[in-house]
Amino acid sequence: xxxxxxxxxxxxxxxxxxxxxxxxxxxxxxxxxxxxxxxxxxxxxxxxxxxxxxxxxxxxxxxxxxxxxxxxxxxxxxxxxxxxxxxxxxxxxxxxxxxxxxxxxxxxxxxxxxxxxxxxxxxxxxxxxxxxxxxxxxxxxxxxxxxxxxxxxxxxxxxxxxxxxxxxxxxxxxxxxxxxxxxxxxxxxxxxxxxxxxxxxxxxxxxxxxxxxxxxxxxxxxxxxxxxxxxxxxxxxxxxxxxxxxxxxxxxxxxxxxxxxxxxxxxxxxxxxxxxxxxxxxxxxxxxxxxxxxxxxxxxxxxxxxxxxxxxxxxxxxxxxxxxxxxxxxxxxxxxxxxxxxxxxxxxxxxxxxxxxxxxxxxxxxx
Amino acid sequence: xxxxxxxxxxxxxxxxxxxxxxxxxxxxxxxxxxxxxxxxxxxxxxxxxxxxxxxxxxxxxxxxxxxxxxxxxxxxxxxxxxxxxxxxxxxxxxxxxxxxxxxxxxxxxxxxxxxxxxxxxxxxxxxxxxxxxxxxxxxxxxxxxxxxxxxxxxxxxxxxxxxxxxxxxxxxxxxxxxxxxxxxxxxxxxxxxxxxxxxxxxxxxxxxxxxxxxxxxxxxxxxxxxxxxxxxxxxxxxxxxxxxxxxxxxxxxxxxxxxxxxxxxxxxxxxxxxxxxxxxxxxxxxxxxxxxxxxxxxxxxxxxxxxxxxxxxxxxxxxxxxxxxx
Numbered sequence: 187x188x189x190x191x192x193x194x195x196x197x198x199x200x201x202x203x204x205x206x207x208x209x210x211x212x213x214x215x216x217x218x219x220x221x222x223x224x225x226x227x228x229x230x231x232x233x234x235x236x237x238x239x240x241x242x243x244x245x246x247x248x249x250x251x252x253x254x255x256x257x258x259x260x261x262x263x264x265x266x267x268x269x270x271x272x273x274x275x276x277x278x279x280x281x282x283x284x285x286x287x288x289x290x291x292x293x294x295x296x297x298x299x300x301x302x303x304x305x306x307x308x309x310x311x312x313x314x315x316x317x318x319x320x321x322x323x324x325x326x327x328x329x330x331x332x333x334x335x336x337x338x339x340x341x342x343x344x345x346x347x348x349x350x351x352x353x354x355x356x357x358x359x360x361x362x363x364x365x366x367x368x369x370x371x372x373x374x375x376x377x378x379x380x381x382x383x384x385x386x387x388x389x390x391x392x393x394x395x396x397x398x399x400x401x402x403x404x405x406x407x408x409x410x411x412x413x414x415x416x417x418x419x420x421x422x423x424x425x426x427x428x429x430x431x432x433x434x435x436x437x438x439x440x441x442x443x444x445x446x447x448x449x450x451x452x453x454x455x456x457x458x459x460x461x462x463x464x465x466x467x468x469x470x471x472x473x474x475x476x477x478x479x480x481x482x483x484x485x486x487x488x489x490x491x492x493x494x495x496x497x498x499x500x501x502x503x504x505x506x507x508x509x510x511x512x513x514x515x516x517x518x519x520x521x522x523x524x525x526x527x528x529x530x531x532x533x534x535x536x537x538x539x540x541x542x543x544x545x546x547x548x549x550x551x552x553x
Numbered sequence: 554x555x556x557x558x559x560x561x562x563x564x565x566x567x568x569x570x571x572x573x574x575x576x577x578x579x580x581x582x583x584x585x586x587x588x589x590x591x592x593x594x595x596x597x598x599x600x601x602x603x604x605x606x607x608x609x610x611x612x613x614x615x616x617x618x619x620x621x622x623x624x625x626x627x628x629x630x631x632x633x634x635x636x637x638x639x640x641x642x643x644x645x646x647x648x649x650x651x652x653x654x655x656x657x658x659x660x661x662x663x664x665x666x667x668x669x670x671x672x673x674x675x676x677x678x679x680x681x682x683x684x685x686x687x688x689x690x691x692x693x694x695x696x697x698x699x700x701x702x703x704x705x706x707x708x709x710x711x712x713x714x715x716x717x718x719x720x721x722x723x724x725x726x727x728x729x730x731x732x733x734x735x736x737x738x739x740x741x742x743x744x745x746x747x748x749x750x751x752x753x754x755x756x757x758x759x760x761x762x763x764x765x766x767x768x769x770x771x772x773x774x775x776x777x778x779x780x781x782x783x784x785x786x787x788x789x790x791x792x793x794x795x796x797x798x799x800x801x802x803x804x805x806x807x808x809x810x811x812x813x814x815x816x817x818x819x820x821x822x823x824x825x826x827x828x829x830x831x832x833x834x835x836x837x838x839x840x841x842x843x844x845x846x847x848x849x850x851x852x853x854x855x856x857x858x859x860x861x862x863x864x865x866x867x868x869x870x871x872x873x874x875x876x877x878x879x
Contacts, residue, residue, distance in 0.1 A: 275626075308661045316625070317657060321649045327615050328650065331622015331630075338578075338604060338628070357642075361615030368610055523656040524695045526663070526718035529747050529794035547801055547833040 208478025234284030258446030261472030265419025293505035323353035352383025363404035401438030413441030581633030617646030638681030652695030675728035702767035709744030801833030808839035840878035
C-alpha cells in the first residue's frame with residue numbers, strides 16, 4: 187500500500203568507549219580523562235564484586251537470606267552512580283549494590299537488608315535514596331513522582347531509576363515514562379538489560395529491536411550504551427542528567443550487559459541456559475575490560491591490584507563481621523511503624539503478642 | 554452556616570487543606586479544568602494553579618505510583634480515582650509501597666498520600682461504576698480506610714486524613730454526594746479517624762453501617778421506633794484501624810447486632826465486625842448477629858441495582874428476626 191508520507195522517524199544511538207578487549211574506540215570523554223577517576227571507577231567495580239562474593243558465601247553458609255548477585259553488571263551500577271551528584275536521588279530495583287555502595291550506602295546496611303532486617307533499608311549517607319524494590323517495575327512510577335517533587339520545588343537535582351529488561355514489559359514502566367514525557371520530568375530511567383528475567387531470555391520478553399526505543403512511545407529520547415563499559419555508562423548517564431537538571435526532561439538509557447550469575451541464590455540458571463553462552467559473555471565482562479585498558483595505559487600494575495584487593499577484601503570481611511554482630515531487632519518494632527501513631531486496635535495486638543495476653547476485650551476474657 | 558452537599562463539603566475540605574499546607578496537591582483524571590467528573594475538585598485549579606491541581610494522563614497505576622513518589626519526597630498528594638471500579642491498578646502501589654515505606658524504613662521514610670474515589674451503587678451508573686471494594690483495602694496493614702456518610706463527616710474526616718501522616722483510601726459514596734444537605738461551616742474542624750460515631754442511641758439492637766448504608770440504617774431506626782424497637786445506629790466511618798470498642802460496648806448494652814453493608818457478603822468487612830462483637834460481647838448476645846449486605850454476585854446494572862442494595866425493608870426484617878429472641 188502506498189503512503190502519503192512518513193509521519194515520524196526515530197533513531198536509537200548506541201555508545202561505547204572501551205571495546206571488550208580494553209581498547210579505546212574513541213577518545214575518553216571529558217568526565218573520565220583523569221587517572222583518579224578511572225581508578226575510582228575500577229575500584230568501585232572490584233568492590234561491588236567483592237561484596238557480591240562475600241554475600242554469596244554468607245548465604246551459602248546460612249548467614250544471609252536469598253541474595254541477588256550483580257556479577258557482570260558492575261559497570262552499569264558504578265557508571266550510573268558515578269555520573270550522579272550526591273543530592274540526586276537514586277531509586278534502584280534490587281541488583282544495584284555497586285551504585286548503592288558508590289553513593290555511600292555501607293556494606294553493613296546492604297547486608298542487613300539481605301539478611302532480613304528492615305534497618306538495612308535506611309542509608310545514613312544517602313537518606314533520600316529509595317530502598318530496594320522487589321516487585322518488578324513498580325518503583326519506576328515512584329521515580330516520576332520524586333522527579334515531579336523536584337520540579338515543583340525548582341531544585342537543580344534529578345532522579346535516576348534502575349530497572350531490568352523484564353520490567354520493561356510492565357505497564358507501570360510505560361505509565362511512568364509517559365508521565366515523564368508529558369511533564370518533562372527530571373528523571374533518567376536506566377534499563378539494566380542483562381538479557382535474562384530469571385529464565386526468560388530477552389527475545390521471549392519483547393519483539394522490539396531495542397528496549398531503549400520504548401521511550402519513543404513516551405516522547406522521550408532513548409539510547410543504548412555498552413553496559414559493560416563503565417566509561418560509556420558514566421558519560422551517557424552524565425549527559426542525560428545534565429539535561430534533566432536543566433529542565434530538558436527525561437531520558438531512557440538501555441545499558442547492554444549480561445547476568446553472569448544466577449537470578450538469585452535460590453535459582454539455578456543451568457536449568458535454562460547454556461554454560462557456553464555464559465562463558466562467551468565472560469569475555470566481555472566489565473572489570474577485565476577496564477583492567478586491560480588501565481594496564482595497557484600504564485596506570486595499573488600487579489602490585490596495585492594486590493593492594494586494592496587486600497584493602498577491599500579486608501573492608502568487606504570487617505563489614506560482614508559487623509553485620510553478623512548486629513542484634514536481632516526488638517519484635518515490638520514490627521508494630522510501631524505501621525502507622526504514624528499506634529492505633530488502639532494494633533496496640534492490643536502488640537500487647538497480646540509481646541505479653542502473651544489475650545487479645546479479647548477484658549470483660550469477655552475474664553468470664 | 555450554609556446548606557452543604559457532601560460533594561461541596563469534600564471540595565471545601567480540599568480547598569482548606571491546600572490553603573493551610575503548601576505540600577498538599579491534588580492530582581487525577583479531569584480534576585483540573587473540569588473539576589472532576591463529580592465536581593469534587595471544582596474551582597481548585599483557579600485558586601491554586603495547575604501545578605497543585607494536576608490533570609494527569611489516563612493512568613491509574615501511574616497516578617498511584619506518582620503519588621507514592623511525591624509523598625515520600627515530602628508532598629501530600631490527594632489523588633482522585635474516578636470510580637472505585639478503576640482503583641484496582643492502584644492497589645499494587647498501595648499494598649506494596651505506600652503502606653510499607655514507614656515500617657520498612659523503621660520510620661525514616663513516610664508516605665502520607667490520600668486516594669479518593671467515589672464508591673457504591675444507587676446512581677444508575679454504567680458498569681464498573683458502582684463498586685464497594687472497602688474490604689480489600691481494610692485488609693491492608695498500614696492503611697486507613699475511611700468512608701463518610703454525611704457532608705459534615707466527609708469534611709471533617711477528609712481534613713483529618715490529609716493532615717495525618719498515613720496513607721489513606723477515602724471512599725466517597727456517590728449516591729450521597731448530592732442526596733442530602735447539612736448545615737455546616739468551613740470551620741477547619743477535623744474529626745477523629747480512629748473512632749466510630751454513634752449517631753442514634755438505642756437499647757434493643759445495634760445497627761452497624763458505613764457509607765450509603767448509614768442513612769438506610771437511620772431510616773430503619775426511626776421507622777422501627779414507631780413499632781417500639783429502640784435501635785442504636787453506629788457509623789463505622791473509619792474501617793481501618795477499627796474502633797471495635799464503640800461497637801462492642803453498644804452490643805453489650807443492646808444484646809443484638811445487625812451489620813449492614815453494600816459490598817458482597819463473603820469476605821465483606823461485616824464478617825470482621827461480627828467477629829469483634831462475638832469476641833467482645835459474647836456473653837451479652839441475645840440473638841444471632843445478622844449481616845444485611847449485597848449478594849455474592851457481580852453488582853447488577855442499574856435496572857436491578859435496587860434489588861441488590863440493602864434497604865430499610867431488608868434491614869427492618871433483620872431487626873424483627875433479632876427481636877424475636879428475648
